[in-house]
Amino acid sequence: MNVDFLDALEQLAREKGIDKEVLLEAIEAALISGYKRNFNSAGNVRVDIHRDTGEVRVFARKTVVEEPEDTRTEISLDAARDINPSYQLGDVVEIEVTPRDFGRIAAQTAKQVVTQRIREAERSVIYGKFADREEEVVSGIVSRIEPRVAYVDLGDTEAVMPQSEQMPTDKLHLGDRVKVFIARVERTTKGPQIVVSRSHPGLLKRLFELEVPEIYDGVVEIKAVSREAGYRSKIAVHSRNPEVDPIGACVGTRGGRVQSVVNELNGEKIDIVEWSEDPATFVANALSPAKVVDVQIFETEKVARTIVPDYQLSLAIGKEGQNARLAARLTGWKIDIKSESQVSGEDLFTNLDEDPESDDNAVGTLADDWLNEP
Known part of the structure; x- marks a missing residue:
């Protein structure tokens, strides 16, 4: 030397x-x-x-x-x-x-x-x-695609996006620029591994923060998010300023703000509903676009039983139970749905099972019964 x-x-x-x-x-x-x-x-x-x-x-x-x-x-x-x-x-x-x-x-x-x-x-x-940027949204370029994982170049390093973190509707190609959510950063023997996601609910939340100044400034707050990536999502929003409409702020002029998010997520449908401290009101809002006639809350069983007009029943439950399933995840309540004709002449609210069952997706039992009818 x-x-x-x-x-x-x-x-x-x-x-x-x-x-x-x-x-x-x-x-x-x-x-x-x-x-x-x-x-x-x-x-x-x-x-x-x-x-x-x-x-x-x-x-x-x-x-x-x-x-x-x-x-x-x-x-x-x-x-x-x-x-x-x-x-x-x-x-x-x-x-x-x-x-x-x-x-x-x-x-x-x-x-x-x-x-x-x-x-x-x-x-x-x-x-x-x-590590300081976990749960942030970053832009990257798809650099490699393998059968069960895609790699995204973030500039300083290459992040991995497992198949489970990809949107089913994504058709990734080499060179595509995509926005991804940093799900976690891990230390490994080969160096840091950055796992990014396109299916994480946090991506939807961060995209709205980027598009809606009222959310970024804290005037409008996203209270809850439920998502079936690539197909449909629901977000519950609340305004801390009574003069600001939280839904209108998120939708934007002529729907421009929400459309930007939809475009980034390849056409994923997004329902924006107003959050409420009152569980009955929140559940009714969460079943949007269906109109709810009545909601009764059973605190002990954590069940919300809802009545909708006959012509709104299929809309409230959604295709393969999707609307009810997303509403249940959004609110944290099991949601049982009946039409007006189904409850006519019967005392629906006094026949609650002591131990109501629910499927893995937390859709209410009565909605399940209706879906399973021949």
């Missing part, structure tokens, strides 16, 4: 944001291992890289004793005082043992250590940068 090496190391350290002293200490530690391996030395050695000249020297460290038992690690008091009369028992003597061809080993080791430390530093920087 020489002065040119130190200059190059200093420049590299500045470019990569790594402390030069940290690199030199790492090289010294690696050289100790290299010396032990190549010269069958005991563990009592120290490697010193001169900070001005780059000269590398190896020192054997020996403890001063009366009668040495292992001459590799111990030195007699008389021999130590031949080097320096001031040595006492228990002192540590350093004796230079630099091999003749150690410069070649030092150069090779230094290259390996610097490369490794730079890689580690870059990984650490990337992890730190994206």
Whole structure:
């Protein structure tokens, strides 16, 4: 090593944001291992890289004793005082043992250590940068597509988007620019892994924050989101300012704001409903676009039983129960749906099962019964 090496190391350290002293200490530690391996030395050695000249020297460290038992690690008091009369028992003597061809080993080791430390530093920087951006929306370019995963170039690194995080309606192609939601950032043996999503409900929420200034400013709040990615979603919004219409703010002039979100999600239908503290009102709103005649809440069973006009029943339940399923997820209530004619002449609200069942999608039991009728 020489002065040119130190200059190059200093420049590299500045470019990569790594402390030069940290690199030199790492090289010294690696050289100790290299010396032990190549010269069958005991563990009592120290490697010193001169900070001005780059000269590398190896020192054997020996403890001063009366009668040495292992001459590799111990030195007699008389021999130590031949080097320096001031040595006492228990002192540590350093004796230079630099091999003749150690410069070649030092150069090779230094290259390996610097490369490794730079890689580690870059990984650490990337992890730190994206760990702080979890749950954000970023733009990227589809760089690779494999059967069960797509890779998205985020500029500084490549993120992975598993099939489970892709929208069923997405038809990704190489070079496509897409907006993705940073679902999680993980440390792995190969460096940070950034997992992004197009199906996460958080993507819908963040897209509305980008499109609706009232949401970004905190005037309008998104209270809940339920989503079946690529097909249909519902969001519940609430205005902290009574003079601001939360639904109108999200829809925008001539529907421009919501249409921008729909276009980004490849035509996914989005129902925007008003949130309410009153569970009955919220459930009725959540079943939009269906009109609800009446809602009765059963707190203990966490069930909301609703009555809709006959001609609105199929609309309230939706295709394959989708509307009721999304409304149930949005509100957190099991929703049972009946038409006016179905409840005519029967006391619907006094025949609630003690332990109502629900399917995995949390659609109410009465809605399930209706769907299963021949």
